[in-house]
Amino acid sequence: MSKRKANTRQRRGSAQPTLAQVAELAGVSSITASRALNDPERVNAATRQRILDAMERIGYVPNLVAGSLASARSRFIAVVVPSLANAVFIEVIQGLQATFEAAGYQILLGNTDYDIEREHQLVRTFLGWSCSALVTAGLRHTPACRELLAGCNRPVMEVMELGEALDLNVGLDHEEAGSCMARHLLQRGYRDIVYVGARMREDYRAAMRYAGHRAVLEAAGLTPHLLELDRLGSLEAGAEGLERVRDQFPGAKAVHFANDDLATGALLHALRLGLRVPEEIALAGFNGLPLGQHVTPRLTTIQSSRHTMGRLAAEQVLRCLAGEEIETRRQNVGFTLLEGEST
Amino acid sequence: MSKRKANTRQRRGSAQPTLAQVAELAGVSSITASRALNDPERVNAATRQRILDAMERIGYVPNLVAGSLASARSRFIAVVVPSLANAVFIEVIQGLQATFEAAGYQILLGNTDYDIEREHQLVRTFLGWSCSALVTAGLRHTPACRELLAGCNRPVMEVMELGEALDLNVGLDHEEAGSCMARHLLQRGYRDIVYVGARMREDYRAAMRYAGHRAVLEAAGLTPHLLELDRLGSLEAGAEGLERVRDQFPGAKAVHFANDDLATGALLHALRLGLRVPEEIALAGFNGLPLGQHVTPRLTTIQSSRHTMGRLAAEQVLRCLAGEEIETRRQNVGFTLLEGEST
DNA sequence: GTGAAAGCGCTAACAA
């Protein structure tokens, strides 16, 4: 055969400097260069400095994809939420992010738009990225998704509500929160009470709160009234809710809204209409968003600790990843009734 | 030597089914199984079905890390924002996410907490993940970060403001927005005007708006007054801002706030104090958040289109990734003055 | 339409 024709076929070189090049420049093997980054203590200080200098010199950026493939772990935490339009999820994400990023983990964010099929698909994708753990908002999944989560051999954290969790669980009891507010309204003397929800098949935690609300009213011998809006919670929807309550339930004295967006929207709308709150109509919400606490009258609502929920969830997952023994796999962050002047 | 002792050292098997196993079960080679997923047209329909059945049967989840390493591309889009506490960034992210996810890309979200060193670090990390493109909020980066972005050979999109961008740019002219509001206030007859910002070294776009505001006032022969708060914008901070303006600038007739959170906080606080708006004090904001449009009086503000900004940015990046020729690398989404009753 | 071989860039395991 003619000239030793190298059998190296063309390979798309990303043209990025590699660890091997760093190692060569520093006069060490690539594993030593690797250790200089990932396990600095195990490398001689002078050697390490030479390696770091070499990296600097050629502009080395570690290829994390290759590292993950080799080590079969990534520093990704998958976070799956149903919506980004709701401040509540954003705050949970903030709590998660601050804690995970401080520990060197990256968040891989997925938005299901309240579609559990989409959730399943996102979970598959994230598992395909070898994420270290998964955090999902809520306990409801498709059977296939549950199976995937149960068998993935990674910490799985379900936040927001409490219940039969797959693995770890941080949240609050929404039914109890609904009851709490209903009891408050009864205690204030209201009898004609309407609960207003928005897309409760999707926002099923609002339906749980309604269940608690309803149980209290029924136990008191009252008829629960329900109005469901066909759009997600917003100030706009709250205004519409108030209009429709006045139309469909003219005798209503109090309205228990599924969340603060709705309740504040209704409250601001009432002020616009010149309705006296709570004299003519009392309004209550859920979440304890800052907004409701800045309007006059202040909104009566239930304070949930979203940031804490995120932080606790992240801490628990990190503990799990560190191999620590987890004693309490379920944590109840509770809630507080904020009595404003709107009831 | 004794028995053919297999020289296979223990390797952490992730124990997950692999494409090779799928292929074996389906009686094809692994590359065919790969094509059944990534390039279905090139595989015989019956064969493809056999492969998909096999995947289903053994619960195959594609290892995207391995795929990315082999192909040197991921379906990640890095998105770097300075804060998640600000609704504005959330809405841009929503616009980006909806568009990118629909095109099969995942968002890798980074939060710099207004620290451009942290931004640099995040950009390195994301490049290490072979992200397909990067989106950053703003044009300000460390020199090293600029260099990294300029040389990374991927689409780089800078959103929020307009200017000397590295590659692609979608945003609005903040200086002009500040001028626009200042002109509005002058036109309404206000002369004693205070601009209230919050941490403007970090939120430098607020400083740009102030520059526009200031230029208009100076051109009109008026003295610009500035009050800077040492915390990020919030309803709470807005209330404090109003207090401090009344204290430090007793003659002030109008307050131009750097954003709607501040302005609405001030407006709600004024209502609480029983101050008449705009008779005793006029208040204006920036962003056009729903909140300001639901209070009475409605807040005069500037509407920016965050969702559109995100969508346009994503569309532009996708076009770039598809290899299309980009004619306009800079897009101005503009803004609209919303005249409420607060001025 | 399908397959064989090579290797993406890194790290685990073992060895010195």
Add this chain to the structure above:
DNA sequence: TTGTTAGCGCTTTCAC
């Protein structure tokens, strides 16, 4: 403290 070797699971290239 450092190095050798193998291979993570997939896709590219080239060949049929």
